Amino acid sequence: MLPATTDVLIVGAGPTGMALSIALHQAGVKHLLVDKNETSHTTSRAAVIHAQTLDTLRQLGVSDAMTAKGLKLAKFSIRDRDKPLVALRFDELPTRHPYLLMLPQHETERILAERIARLGGKIHRGVTAGEVIQTEHGTVTMLTQAGREQSVFARYVVGADGMHSTVRESAGISFDGAAFESSFVLADVEMDWPLGNEEVSLFFSPSGLVVVAPLPDGTFRVVATMDDAPEQPALADIQKLLNERGPSAGGIVVKRAVWSSRFRLHHRLARTYRNGRLLLMGDAAHAHSPAGGQGMNTGLVDAVVLGEALARVAKGLAPASALDEYQALRRPAAKKVLGLAGRLTALATMRGLYRRRLRNVLLRGANLLPAARHNLEMSLSGLSRAELAKMPALTSLP
Numbered sequence: 218m219l220p221a222t223t224d225v226l227i228v229g230a231g232p233t234g235m236a237l238s239i240a241l242h243q244a245g246v247k248h249l250l251v252d253k254n255e256t257s258h259t260t261s262r263a264a265v266i267h268a269q270t271l272d273t274l275r276q277l278g279v280s281d282a283m284t285a286k287g288l289k290l291a292k293f294s295i296r297d298r299d300k301p302l303v304a305l306r307f308d309e310l311p312t313r314h315p316y317l318l319m320l321p322q323h324e325t326e327r328i329l330a331e332r333i334a335r336l337g338g339k340i341h342r343g344v345t346a347g348e349v350i351q352t353e354h355g356t357v358t359m360l361t362q363a364g365r366e367q368s369v370f371a372r373y374v375v376g377a378d379g380m381h382s383t384v385r386e387s388a389g390i391s392f393d394g395a396a397f398e399s400s401f402v403l404a405d406v407e408m409d410w411p412l413g414n415e416e417v418s419l420f421f422s423p424s425g426l427v428v429v430a431p432l433p434d435g436t437f438r439v440v441a442t443m444d445d446a447p448e449q450p451a452l453a454d455i456q457k458l459l460n461e462r463g464p465s466a467g468g469i470v471v472k473r474a475v476w477s478s479r480f481r482l483h484h485r486l487a488r489t490y491r492n493g494r495l496l497l498m499g500d501a502a503h504a505h506s507p508a509g510g511q512g513m514n515t516g517l518v519d520a521v522v523l524g525e526a527l528a529r530v531a532k533g534l535a536p537a538s539a540l541d542e543y544q545a546l547r548r549p550a551a552k553k554v555l556g557l558a559g560r561l562t563a564l565a566t567m568r569g570l571y572r573r574r575l576r577n578v579l580l581r582g583a584n585l586l587p588a589a590r591h592n593l594e595m596s597l598s599g600l601s602r603a604e605l606a607k608m609p610a611l612t613s614l615p
């Protein structure tokens with residue numbers, strides 16, 4: 218039996234819902250975390266955790282467990298087949314975590330779930346949230362578990378329920394944007410890879426972008442755009458993709474696909490993150506291309522900031538209007554991420570020989586300028602958005 222009342226109902230126990238639950242546990246705020254899935258995700262999806270995310274997640278006590286499990290990489294390069302265009306390094310950035318941390322999403326989720334359990338919390342699985350109704354005094358949500366319905370009263374409801382958010386729909390908040398034309402293919406493969414396992418490589422190619430990133434278990438994550446991708450791309454599809462878009466000198470031998478899938482992705486941003494007592498975060502609030510690996514990272518930081526804002530309001534330390542601070546910080550952060558991922562995707566998939574040549578000349582030029590490289594390193598690592606991850610001091614709140 219679920220409790221009938223709570224301070225905060227979190228709908229969705231993906232990475233962002235779990236992170237918010239940890240923040241609220243630590244602050245001593247009563248809440249209920251529900252997810253319609255009976256089990257946690259087993260697919261890897263997001264594979265990189267950036268420096269600023271790890272810096273921020275230190276507040277939740279999970280960064281050390283993540284860094285202990287992940288593979289730390291210093292290098293990220295952008296290439297046009299054999300031509301290196303931009304070579305970035307993360308090992309001199311101003312952070313406690315000067316690297317790209319490769320860690321499959323299911324591992325990240327396992328670490329977050331373990332932290333919830335250690336704090337005495339619980340993820341209520343197999344519980345589907347329906348429409349949320351709000352009044353001046355609170356919200357009522359219908360929850361369905363094993364065919365039984367129960368309503369729960371909460372002061373606030375957070376939609377951490379992904380792209381197709383029910384909470385966003387209940388709040389009547391539009392999700393402006395569109396779907397990408399191409400499908401994305403994602404695969405974790407065992408392979409011989411001529412560039413080794415010390416860098417993440419983003420390849421530009423007229424037939425689409427491809428990212429190859431080493432994972433901690435010795436496999437490689439391959440993410441690529443592909444028109445008319447099959448539902449479950451086979452070894453031969455991944456091999457062909459890499460042959461056509463990766464280094465041309467050969468030596469790429471894809472031996473086994475641990476997991477592969479096709480995704481339709483969107484670039485969208487919720488028009489607002491708050492409607493009264495309903496709040497959005499993570500994929501429910503923003504969706505973008507996986508170029509640059511920013512999706513989950515942005516959502517995890519949303520969760521920490523929202524956790525602080527909700528804790529202040531729930532404990533009576535700040536008025537409800539302090540929740541607007543959350544949106545004032547995190548919506549601009551998502552806008553910047555959408556711009557970055559969109560620019561990378563547009564550059565990567567540029568067609569026309571002359572335009573591509575001009576792009577390459579410009580990028581090589583930028584690569585020679587330390588300031589330009591530093592800007593891109595700061596954007597990708599999230600460090601350029603660090604100010605958008607900090608709630609203002611209590612005294613300066615409205």
Ligand SMILES: Cc1cc2nc3c(=O)[nH]c(=O)nc-3n(C[C@H](O)[C@H](O)[C@H](O)COP(=O)(O)OP(=O)(O)OC[C@H]3O[C@@H](n4cnc5c(N)ncnc54)[C@H](O)[C@@H]3O)c2cc1C
Pocket residue numbers: 228229230231232233234251252253254262263264265322344345346347377378379380382383401403480498499500501507509510511512513514515516
């Ligand atoms: C192909 C691909 C590659 C990606 N690569 C990267 C990457 O490299 N780096 C990166 O940072 N991000 C990446 N992402 C994005 C990342 O996976 C998402 O940003 C992340 O999972 C979002 O977390 P979330 O908690 O907001 O939502 P989700 O992970 O979608 O979780 C939402 C949860 O809500 C639950 N739910 C939904 N509706 C209800 C309901 N009505 N009632 C109860 N529960 C409900 C669902 O069961 C789910 O568990 C990638 C995504 C894809 C698809």
